[in-house]
Amino acid sequence: MNICVIGAGYVGLTLSVTLASLGHYIQCIDKDNNKIQQLNNGFIPFYEPGLAELLEVARKNIVFTSNTVEAVKSSAVIFIAVGTPAQDDGSADLSFIYSVLHDMYQEITTFKTIIIKSTVPPGTCEQIYQKLTELGVSPHLYAIASNPEFLREGKALYDMLHPDKTVIGINDGDTTTVPLLQSIYAGINTAYVITNLAGAELIKYANNYFLATKISFINEIARVSDKYQVDIQHISKAIGLDPRIGKEFLKAGIGYGGSCFPKDLRALEYLIKKEQINAPILHAVQQINDTQINIYVEKIKKHLPHFSEKVAVLGLTFKADTNDIRNSQSIPLIQQLATIGYDVHVYDPKGVIPKNMESLATQHPSLAETVEGSHCLILATDWPAFTSLPWQEIKKAMNGLFIVDGRNIWNKKEIESYGFTYIGVGRP
Numbered sequence: 193m194n195i196c197v198i199g200a201g202y203v204g205l206t207l208s209v210t211l212a213s214l215g216h217y218i219q220c221i222d223k224d225n226n227k228i229q230q231l232n233n234g235f236i237p238f239y240e241p242g243l244a245e246l247l248e249v250a251r252k253n254i255v256f257t258s259n260t261v262e263a264v265k266s267s268a269v270i271f272i273a274v275g276t277p278a279q280d281d282g283s284a285d286l287s288f289i290y291s292v293l294h295d296m297y298q299e300i301t302t303f304k305t306i307i308i309k310s311t312v313p314p315g316t317c318e319q320i321y322q323k324l325t326e327l328g329v330s331p332h333l334y335a336i337a338s339n340p341e342f343l344r345e346g347k348a349l350y351d352m353l354h355p356d357k358t359v360i361g362i363n364d365g366d367t368t369t370v371p372l373l374q375s376i377y378a379g380i381n382t383a384y385v386i387t388n389l390a391g392a393e394l395i396k397y398a399n400n401y402f403l404a405t406k407i408s409f410i411n412e413i414a415r416v417s418d419k420y421q422v423d424i425q426h427i428s429k430a431i432g433l434d435p436r437i438g439k440e441f442l443k444a445g446i447g448y449g450g451s452c453f454p455k456d457l458r459a460l461e462y463l464i465k466k467e468q469i470n471a472p473i474l475h476a477v478q479q480i481n482d483t484q485i486n487i488y489v490e491k492i493k494k495h496l497p498h499f500s501e502k503v504a505v506l507g508l509t510f511k512a513d514t515n516d517i518r519n520s521q522s523i524p525l526i527q528q529l530a531t532i533g534y535d536v537h538v539y540d541p542k543g544v545i546p547k548n549m550e551s552l553a554t555q556h557p558s559l560a561e562t563v564e565g566s567h568c569l570i571l572a573t574d575w576p577a578f579t580s581l582p583w584q585e586i587k588k589a590m591n592g593l594f595i596v597d598g599r600n601i602w603n604k605k606e607i608e609s610y611g612f613t614y615i616g617v618g619r620p
């Protein structure tokens with residue numbers, strides 16, 4: 193099938209490469225000419241395991257271009273996968289979606305199915321209908337569907353090929369869009385959930401909200417277990433064995449980050465306030481996350497009262513297997529440590545410190561240089577490379593004995609056996 197995907201970001205590119213590998217002919221559009229040039233040279237502009245390799249395999253079925261008009265004209269199916277970043281008030285910025293509609297509406301002269309992949313507030317697809325009507329496009333010439341993605345960075349390809357569900361939101365009376373999407377996704381084994389447009393839009397927010405809630409819940413319990421000398425990992429294990437709860441997303445630590453959870457929860461909060469709905473859990477989930485770093489920083493200050501000492505931070509990215517530092521909890525952690533006066537040094541296997549933070553911390557190309565002479569070693573990202581460290585060598589290289597485990601990946605007893613002081617939350 194001839195398919196046009198607008199947006200060569202995280203979602204759009206993973207979708208394009210996957211659909212091309214399934215045998216569809218894909219035109220993947222992005223306004224950023226630089227990115228298009230990189231993609232045409234086989235270079236993926238962000239780190240996602242397996243994507244470059246699959247692109248290589250599917251190369252003959254995919255074209256990268258900035259020409260929206262030509263691509264829309266020659267495609268019957270158009271996926272919109274552009275960004276919807278948070279605005280200052282928390283609401284989702286839909287200007288990229290509207291700009292795409294402006295670029296393409298004159299090409300809707302034969303029947304098109306427009307599928308919204310971007311995360312958008314409930315009611316957006318309805319507004320898209322209104323917008324296209326205002327622009328003079330006949331509603332008989334197109335159908336709109338909401339088909340949100342649930343991809344995890346670092347596992348995006350796996351999630352695209354093995355989704356736990358595929359959610360499709362359609363208009364009442366639309367009998368063609370679901371079979372069309374099912375034929376596009378033929379070859380992918382998945383459970384379909386069919387709902388109305390706003391239903392699909394809201395499912396995406398509810399999914400992320402629930403996962404973020406699990407993380408904030410366990411972080412709150414970690415605060416309690418800290419006071420009662422109880423290991424939070426025992427609690428996560430025990431409650432996770434209850435199938436009604438499930439073991440995933442119960443890892444306590446410095447909190448969640450990334451391009452989705454913080455943005456989507458803020459957007460949902462904006463909507464809830466606007467509609468005057470009382471939803472106290474939503475605010476609490478964010479408040480716990482926003483204050484989680486403080487608990488660690490207070491413990492560091494207590495153990496390291498000389499505020500000019502060198503501290504080594506392992507990890508900049510919001511989680512492992514990505515180079516994405518958007519809303520990473522490592523950023524406020526570094527900012528707080530630098531503001532206190534500590535001499536902050538950082539290492540990350542993929543993430544790069546942003547220019548505006550270079551005065552706050554020094555990034556090193558190796559773990560050894562970062563740790564050298566430090567008084568305290570702090571784990572901020574759970575990269576597999578950090579799981580088992582040569583503690584004897586680290587002790588020799590360091591100038592102090594404090595180890596802060598912000599992800600609960602280290603064995604406290606083992607670390608203490610080297611003479612270190614292990615600092616965590618909910619880790620007696």
Ligand code: UDX
Pocket residue numbers: 341342343344345346400403407440441442443444445446447448449450451452453510511512
């Ligand atoms: C998330 C959703 O999982 C995905 O379905 C959606 O489409 C986009 O947002 P992603 O942002 O890639 O995906 O990250 P995810 O793996 O969900 O982790 C989010 C954050 O939560 C990370 O900072 C991670 O370190 C943190 N986390 C996760 C915890 O602190 N504890 C956990 O138990 C799990």
